[in-house]
Amino acid sequence: MPAQKPALRGSDPHAVFLxxxxxxxxxYIVRDIxxxxxxxxxxxxxxxMKIPVEPRPGLRFEMSFSIHAMPFRDTGPVxxxxxxxxxxxxxxxxxxxxxxxxxxxxxxxxxxxGEAAHVLAESSPLWTAPDDGAHLGFLIEEAGFRW
Amino acid sequence: MIGIFLGxxxxxxxxxxxxxxxxxxxxxxxxxxxxxxxxxxxGSACLSLLVFGLCSLHQAxxxxxxxxxxxxxxxxxxxxxxxxxxxxxxxxxxxxxxAFLVPFSIYAIVYFFNTLAPDSSPEGSSHNLGNVVGWxxxxxxxxxxxxxxxxxxxxxxxxxxxxxSFGKHSAATLVHFAFLCALPWxxxxxxxxxxxxxxxxxxxxLVFLSPVAGATGTSAYSAAAMACTLFxxxxxxxxxxxxxxxxxLVLTGLLAGFGFALGAGLSGVSYCIxxxxxKLLREDKSALxxxxxxxxxxxxxxxMTPWMATHWLLASSxxxxxxxxxxxxxxxxxxxxxxxxxxxxxxxxxxxxxxLRWKQGRRLLFAAGLFGLAFFENNSTWMxxxxxxxxxxxxxxxxxxxxxxxxxxxxLHSLVSWPRAVAAYADPHAWRIEGMPLRAAKRSNPExxxxxxxxxxxxxxxxxxxxxxxxxxxxxxxxxxxxxxTRRVWNAAESAKGALxxxxxxxxxxxxxxxxxxxxxxxxxxxVRALRVVTSDRKNALWTVNEMRLYRAGVEIPRQSxxxxxxxxxxxxxxxxFDNSDVTAWSTWEAVEPGMYLEEDFGEAIQVDTVGLxxxxxxxxxxxxxxxxxxxxxxxxxxxxxxxVERLPPPGLRRAAVEELKALGFDYIVARRDIGPGxxxxxxxxxxxxxxxxxxxxxxxxxxx
Numbered sequence: 001m002p003a004q005k006p007a008l009r010g011s012d013p014h015a016v017f018l019x020x021x022x023x024x025x026x027x028y029i030v031r032d033i034x035x036x037x038x039x040x041x042x043x044x045x046x047x048x049m050k051i052p053v054e055p056r057p058g059l060r061f062e063m064s065f066s067i068h069a070m071p072f073r074d075t076g077p078v079x080x081x082x083x084x085x086x087x088x089x090x091x092x093x094x095x096x097x098x099x100x101x102x103x104x105x106x107x108x109x110x111x112x113x114g115e116a117a118h119v120l121a122e123s124s125p126l127w128t129a130p131d132d133g134a135h136l137g138f139l140i141e142e143a144g145f146r147w
Numbered sequence: 148m149i150g151i152f153l154g155x156x157x158x159x160x161x162x163x164x165x166x167x168x169x170x171x172x173x174x175x176x177x178x179x180x181x182x183x184x185x186x187x188x189x190g191s192a193c194l195s196l197l198v199f200g201l202c203s204l205h206q207a208x209x210x211x212x213x214x215x216x217x218x219x220x221x222x223x224x225x226x227x228x229x230x231x232x233x234x235x236x237x238x239x240x241x242x243x244x245x246a247f248l249v250p251f252s253i254y255a256i257v258y259f260f261n262t263l264a265p266d267s268s269p270e271g272s273s274h275n276l277g278n279v280v281g282w283x284x285x286x287x288x289x290x291x292x293x294x295x296x297x298x299x300x301x302x303x304x305x306x307x308x309x310x311x312s313f314g315k316h317s318a319a320t321l322v323h324f325a326f327l328c329a330l331p332w333x334x335x336x337x338x339x340x341x342x343x344x345x346x347x348x349x350x351x352x353l354v355f356l357s358p359v360a361g362a363t364g365t366s367a368y369s370a371a372a373m374a375c376t377l378f379x380x381x382x383x384x385x386x387x388x389x390x391x392x393x394x395x396l397v398l399t400g401l402l403a404g405f406g407f408a409l410g411a412g413l414s415g416v417s418y419c420i421x422x423x424x425x426k427l428l429r430e431d432k433s434a435l436x437x438x439x440x441x442x443x444x445x446x447x448x449x450x451m452t453p454w455m456a457t458h459w460l461l462a463s464s465x466x467x468x469x470x471x472x473x474x475x476x477x478x479x480x481x482x483x484x485x486x487x488x489x490x491x492x493x494x495x496x497x498x499x500x501x502x503l504r505w506k507q508g509r510r511l512l513f514a515a516g517l518f519g520l521a522f523f524e525n526n527s528t529w530m531x532x533x534x535x536x537x538x539x540x541x542x543x544x545x546x547x548x549x550x551x552x553x554x555x556x557x558x559l560h561s562l563v564s565w566p567r568a569v570a571a572y573a574d575p576h577a578w579r580i581e582g583m584p585l586r587a588a589k590r591s592n593p594e595x596x597x598x599x600x601x602x603x604x605x606x607x608x609x610x611x612x613x614x615x616x617x618x619x620x621x622x623x624x625x626x627x628x629x630x631x632x633t634r635r636v637w638n639a640a641e642s643a644k645g646a647l648x649x650x651x652x653x654x655x656x657x658x659x660x661x662x663x664x665x666x667x668x669x670x671x672x673x674x675v676r677a678l679r680v681v682t683s684d685r686k687n688a689l690w691t692v693n694e695m696r697l698y699r700a701g702v703e704i705p706r707q708s709x710x711x712x713x714x715x716x717x718x719x720x721x722x723x724x725f726d727n728s729d730v731t732a733w734s735t736w737e738a739v740e741p742g743m744y745l746e747e748d749f750g751e752a753i754q755v756d757t758v759g760l761x762x763x764x765x766x767x768x769x770x771x772x773x774x775x776x777x778x779x780x781x782x783x784x785x786x787x788x789x790x791x792v793e794r795l796p797p798p799g800l801r802r803a804a805v806e807e808l809k810a811l812g813f814d815y816i817v818a819r820r821d822i823g824p825g826x827x828x829x830x831x832x833x834x835x836x837x838x839x840x841x842x843x844x845x846x847x848x849x850x851x852x
Contacts, residue, residue, distance in 0.1 A: 001710040002722035052795040
């Protein structure tokens with residue numbers, strides 16, 4: 001059996017990550033994440049993405065994002081809650097402006113072989129942009145699974 | 148300039164001296180001029196062997212070549228082998244000598260200046276001199292997976308290397324030009340010896356003035372040398388038929404073997420074996436025939452052996468050549484996509500069948516037929532040059548007795564072969580001489596500037612040399628002339644490594660090329676020791692599998708390092724379907740036949756209920772079934788056709804593709820930034836993980852980060 005190659009990058013063959021600066025990232029977005037390749041993309045009301053992953057023991061979900069100063073000035077601390085295929089996974093309380101990394105183990109039975117896992121990452125409270133009235137959450141950079 | 152002339156001079160003189168020593172050693176007698184031409188051919192065979200040996204020992208150095216020249220010339224002097232033969236061939240009547248010399252001299256001057264200009268020929272600037280540059284860099288042979296053109300017999304390139312060491316590219320092309328000039332003289336000598344001067348004057352001029360002879364003979368090709376050598380084989384065998392001196396068979400075998408080394412295949416060897424056996428067996432001399440064949444085979448083997456291993460072990464089987472009714476028109480008048488044209492005279496060659504009435508005609512036509520078989524392997528016009536030599540002489544014989552036809556043909560051919568005249572009837576893209584590049588030949592127009600304007604990719608080739616380290620390995624998606632860069636350049640068309648690299652690129656950025664389909668074969672849950680997905684019908688398409696995965700109860704069975712994978716065909720690439728990468732794949736690389744398979748062997752029984760094959764929706768799907776190796780040690784069919792499940796490939800395939808290219812050993816990639824994958828690379832440098840190093844008119848050199 002040949003050596004197993006990493007699914008995305010780095011040297012870890014046991015990980016699959018979606019980078020939102022990738023030109024193909026839109027293919028993995030189900031709804032409510034701003035379009036176009038950029039280092040960080042704004043999440044809206046119910047940001048949802050799909051990530052292909054097989055049920056494996058030791059599965060963990062990881063997400064990198066940042067809280068922007070402008071919304072934070074109005075909303076104060078926000079909570080980001082993550083659901084995998086409808087199952088609440090956990091949440092993270094963000095009490096300052098800056099970068100965050102959410103990481104949590106995932107029961108293998110929550111994901112199904114041959115089907116992409118649907119990940120919902122909602123923040124509250126949302127900030128309403130004064131120019132277009134969009135409800136903005138946080139800037140998502142990367143999300144994926146490791147096992 | 149001095150280097151150019153010195154390189155060509157030393158090569159030709161070394162070859163000629165060696166040939167003289169060989170002729171002296173064999174004690175065979177030829178007439179004046181004739182012996183010089185045979186000495187050049189036989190000596191070239193010896194020099195080619197010598198350079199092969201030096202390359203094998205990594206001693207391809209200027210100093211060593213200089214010593215070779217001194218030793219060869221010294222041996223010729225010492226053996227008094229350079230004394231001209233006393234015997235002369237019958238004189239050519241003045242009128243016919245003029246009819247030969249005038250067109251020969253005029254065209255030879257045009258050809259000479261074209262030869263001196265930097266080589267911009269399609270194969271000369273890519274493989275032929277590209278290989279020479281590689282050997283010169285490595286001082287000899289080094290393992291080379293860069294191109295399938297690095298493996299065929301390269302007897303001529305050995306002579307090029309000798310000349311290149313002194314005078315670079317143009318010195319090498321001058322050596323080939325020497326053979327181009329020797330060829331019509333050899334044809335004329337043949338006519339003088341066998342009493343057919345007029346047909347031979349016509350034949351020699353028909354061949355020498357042909358646009359394809361001009362184009363190839365002034366470039367770093369082997370066509371003129373091949374024609375000269377094979378005609379030499381024919382010529383010497385005819386002398387042997389008259390005097391039955393078996394020493395001539397030694398020379399014949401040596402030249403026939405050299406013909407193989409020049410890329411003519413076995414046509415020279417076959418010709419002399421057929422002819423000599425036929426002559427002796429017809430006279431009931433089977434013992435003599437065996438002896439003669441033994442001499443021929445042994446001497447041919449001397450020239451052939453060094454290249455036989457590389458030819459048969461490394462070269463792939465030739466692809467079938469498309470044969471169309473248009474070929475005679477392409478070879479004679481158009482020249483499009485067949486690498487040149489002979490001119491209208493080629494259409495007259497069927498007239499040569501009239502020569503079957505005479506013994507000489509039958510012999511020439513038999514040789515022409517045998518030499519012409521080469522087109523089944525390669526339909527390039529220049530491959531027909533050995534055929535054309537014999538066919539032109541037969542044509543000359545056929546029309547000799549028709550008053551005025553011979554001079555008329557001579558005159559007409561001299562006129563319609565002039566570069567400007569050829570432009571009137573040839574395809575605009577046909578490879579041919581277009582004029583006399585005096586300024587480029589004299590280098591008053593700088594070589595660099597001349598090549599930039601004539602050779603696609605030349606500027607990038609120079610940039611690669613300047614911008615990359617010496618050991619850089621470059622994958623190119625555009626044409627790069629290997630002869631003008633010392634870095635190793637791979638492309639998809641010429642090497643397995645290039646093809647594997649190119650397999651990864653489309654699946655990284657083209658949505659339709661991604662493996663978004665999974666073919667799932669459902670089995671009854673059962674223990675199996677090995678599993679095979681097998682083709683069950685014939686399909687004129689490739690079968691490609693990106694990944695093969697196994698499942699039990701809806702969960703993938705983790706792969707174990709102890710499992711073994713295999714395939715038929717291309718077992719060595721089977722791991723590419725089990726490496727967890729969506730940008731690599733195993734492929735049949737040939738049309739699907741029943742019984743081809745991809746296999747996973749577990750070493751012990753495991754329980755499996757589903758087999759999945761990831762593939763792209765655009766890949767053809769043959770009829771497939773799954774066979775399992777049971778506890779009884781027999782293969783059983785476990786499943787019929789699959790169901791198709793849509794899947795989402797993992798993100799980040801661009802970066803994965805670049806990682807794959809790096810794993811294949813590449814450091815750089817060259818692509819156009821306005822088309823295909825190059826356009827996507829240009830827009831998404833970060834996603835690919837590449838850095839732009841140089842952009843030359845839209846052709847970009849990227850470093851793989």
